[in-house]
């Protein structure tokens with residue numbers, strides 16, 4: 055297992071500091087670890103005790119602690135981090151950073167670090183708009199610091215304008231993207247916490263009112279990943295599907311406002327925000343989870359379902375006997391996609407995927423007819439598509455076909471969701 059990603063969170067002195075507590079909870083929930091540095095003025099707004107309890111780590115407040123300098127010096131604090139987040143970043147902290155001033159623990163470690171830094175400014179609108187602050191922001195961006203623009207709205211000081219700290223979910227999305235994590239896990243996104251029918255947008259950064267999202271009110275069913283067909287207690291038949299494309303489609307559909315059920319084979323991917331995930335292992339389990347999730351307005355069958363399974367699963371590990379290999383009798387798995395096409399609760403729009411290495415459109419068209427679905431998204435898997443981050447696809451429908459040149463799987467997902475929205 056990879057070591058969990060680690061965030062060093064610097065909390066400056068501003069009323070928005072209280073949001074840092076929620077951010078710590080979200081970071082921990084996403085599987086990352088977090089350690090806090092609290093500035094002297096930050097401690098006027100939140101206590102080290104709160105941060106220590108939430109982060110389950112010691113909170114660091116001063117440069118002049120001999121114990122810390124021997125056991126966990128300021129250099130080590132930043133070195134162990136994959137990302138340093140300053141939240142809230144006050145005008146004063148930003149000014150010191152831009153000027154290279156190091157007069158406390160936070161500013162010293164920021165000057166001493168070569169780790170990526172995300173600054174989340176939050177301050178009064180006039181302080182934000184002041185020429186000095188804007189000059190400092192420009193300088194920090196030139197210096198390679200990531201600056202998250204503040205939100206606009208009513209402020210704690212009674213004024214209105216830009217300067218408000220974004221909500222913790224939006225901060226978490228920014229952190230996940232800087233960490234190169236394609237998906238964001240937030241509370242409510244886990245299988246055990248999300249129920250079908252619950253608000254699918256819970257925890258998502260708001261980007262449009264619900265009713266303006268093109269798939270608002272629609273139920274979208276997605277299958278993703280491989281299936282794993284057991285041979286005996288330790289062996290199985292599987293394939294190289296990473297699940298990335300299916301998860302990206304589930305995420306894009308949820309962002310478009312849909313209620314999404316994601317039936318996932320065994321993959322190590324976090325659940326996209328607002329998605330109801332059902333984990334399965336075998337093709338038979340996947341088929342039954344898909345049927346349980348009906349009715350759906352749209353079904354997108356991205357999973358690389360194993361075509362075959364072992365006829366019997368040996369109860370004990372199969373042992374070598376002499377030179378002859380153990381016989382393995384295979385039987386065909388049900389075709390989940392084709393089964394949906396003739397189901398009495400057939401989704402209004404049924405989309406299959408196909409993996410092809412040659413004659414892509416031609417093979418896809420044959421598959422469209424054979425499986426009686428509405429569209430086939432054919433992957434060109436002649437290169438490094440399986441497990442890779444990019445995809446190039448042919449979309450084949452009854453009326454024609456189109457080619458989408460190589461692009462990130464997340465872009466394929468968004469384009470596909472866009473096309474689905476136009477269709478329904």
Ligand code: CTP
Nearest residue numbers: 355356357359387388389390391406407408409
């Ligand atoms: N599919 C399914 N159930 C199966 C097999 C496939 O639902 N038992 C779905 C996949 O999720 C995908 C499409 O059918 O949407 C792929 O069909 P498949 O015939 O497996 O195509 P390829 O993987 O391209 O395989 P081949 O070209 O060997 O037929």
